[in-house]
Amino acid sequence: MSAATERAFPAMSVREVREGLAAKQFSAREVAEASLARIRALDGATHAYLETTEQLALEQAAALDAAVAAGTLDACGPLAGVPVAFKDNMNLTGTHTTCSSTMLANYVSPYTATCVARTLAAGAIPLGKLNMDEFAFGSSTETSAFGPSKNPWDLTRVPGGSSGGSAAAVGAGLATITLGSDTGGSIRQPGSFCGTVAVKPTYGVVSRYGVVAFGSSLDQVGPFTRSVEDAAYALNAIAGRDALDCTSQALAIDFTANLAQGVEGMRIGIVPAFMDAQGLTAEVKAKVEEAAEHLRALGAEIVEVDLPNAQAAMSAYYVLGPCEAFSNLARFDSVRYGYRDPGHADLNGQYEASRAKGFGPEARRRIMLGSYLLSAGVYETYYYPAQQVRTLITQDYERAYEQVDCILAPVSPRTAFTFGEVSDPTDMYLSDMFTISINIAGNGGMSLPVGLGADTGLPVGVQLVSPQFKDENMLRVAAALETVYGPAPVAPGFAPDAAAPLGAPTTLPDAADAVPGVDLPGVLVDGKAGA
């Protein structure tokens, strides 16, 4: 293997890895070792990773290399040999699953999330677990108890959040695919900030089993990649019915099937109220308009659609989200598991101190808000109307989709901000003004990188939104736009051939060393994950 090839892991595409393995240009072991070496050499600057999973990676690679030798690589799955990593709210047996919280700093997963198991069963090589905002509350990773991740395009800026580590890892070429979760924008906004493809599928496409819950009616898992095709491969691996999550749906979709079809004859919606929204920066607006022009030139019809109730999405979300979070986070009680503050004679004192110290300020804010909003008398004033608003917004989208196949919108009103720049919580909440209504309605939404903003020179994503369970529509439009903009590059300072790399070495803990005596799940390449 040439030095250049070695440095390119894991900055390769799914197709490149698979073809290289099949042609014996390199081995799965080389992919695993070079990927882990690259993380150790560079991630000190980005802090995308919290923990590596070297032992698992090498076991998986050994199984793949045995399959190559036996001529059975094709049976190993569509992600054979592809370096992947997981947001740290996804359980993987024998690894820490901390949700970037002191509350779960010592928690070791006794089981594996379905989305993770399916990724590994598809043959992917697991590199590690990724940093995030605490319990996925935030838009910048600044609420992580273990320190923020940095944007690989500019280390003085946030990568977005809450799946900031997942976005930074792909943007820096430190994984080919990562998984994140999106409750109000947490896949799409960091994808936009770090210049990656980032897909939040329709609610129910991917099983939530084993993913630590934030807002159970809103959460959805999806992939970060550097190309639309890679995202489709990832979705093929993780999507579909899982008997362990009753909201997951049986699907018979090959997400790669219509990527080359183009947009000729498609109708694509633009929402005038989004384009005129206060706070939308000129450079982001210009990029959405530019993407619309390209789509028109490629043969699509651009149609204006109205979502008359979408402006209420933010208010509804900050009622529904905290209520669900309050309920979900009740389980971290310091008794069954979670941080336990020592030295309390009475149980109430232990609860109070453990939850006060185990949760950071944003988590405590959401819990207090949720407990208030669900209290008697208040419930009727806020929670109930928020559910009614939810129905209205869902109906708005349904009406819009009678006219169009897909909607084009901004992802985030602006490009990546600097650390500390957005300090007021309600200003931070505005990061998701264009993404939240999609979780409320349960549609599919994704961010596609469309180059750099004219004013800041930082990555900009445009959002494509699909009707429920028609996620293939947005992928098709994204693939057409990608023919204009090209696949997402690795951030220049992290490019395999960068003259002056921005990365810095790190000594990350590895799951196998950090958790001695715990049985790792072993090789999953042949595993039958989920049901």
Ligand code: GLN
């Ligand atoms: N930024 C939003 C919030 O803090 C969305 C987070 C998410 O999607 N997990 O709630």
